[in-house]
Amino acid sequence: MDQSASVRRPKPTAPQSAFRRQLLLFGLASFIAAPPAFARGGRRASPFSGIDRDNDSTIDLDEAKRAAALLFDHLDRHHTGMLSHAQLGRRRVTAEEFAWADRDHDGTLTKDEYFALVERQFRAADPDNDGTVSRREFYSRAGLPLRRLLY
Known part of the structure; x- marks a missing residue:
């Protein structure tokens, strides 16, 4: 061997x-x-801290609209200034919410119509009506539609 x-x-x-x-x-x-x-x-980073620009542990309507504008611009890939329900995504906005926000019934949402929907959902997520949404309110069940519109 x-x-x-x-x-x-x-x-x-x-x-x-x-x-x-x-x-x-x-x-x-x-x-x-x-x-x-x-x-x-x-x-x-958490969605809440990304929206809360002044780090006061609350989101006011201006901060919510700023986040909504960024998302709207991101979703508006063709830069038409309008989003269809398909562009928004079926999970982001329900058919009822879309119909409520689409004031001119043209099948699209302008940025102003989108902001009106954000404001409506912001008011719904703010049960104490103090003009701000706390972290607890943001992550509550009532805050879910607002989260979908902002993040």
Whole structure:
């Protein structure tokens, strides 16, 4: 029996091919250049803190409308200034809400009509009528339609 066959040679630890080296370098670069979200545990900022610009732990109507305008502009990909029910998404706005907001009955919502709907849902999410929505109110069942319109 050949003695060299029974001797185990240690496997090399360095990558053997150029592809493996590139893969290893890519993995290291991904780890080093990881976004700050991963440093926070991989979580995104909460919707509430993203809307509450003045960090007073409440959302007022102006902050809600600012967030609604950003979402409206994001959804209006063709820059027509109007959104159909399909563009808004069936889960964001119910058919009844869309019909209520569509004042001119043209099948689309302008930004002003969208803001009217946001204001209506804001009032519904503010049961104490203090003009602000607290974190508790925002995450309540009554705040769900408002969350859908803002985030």
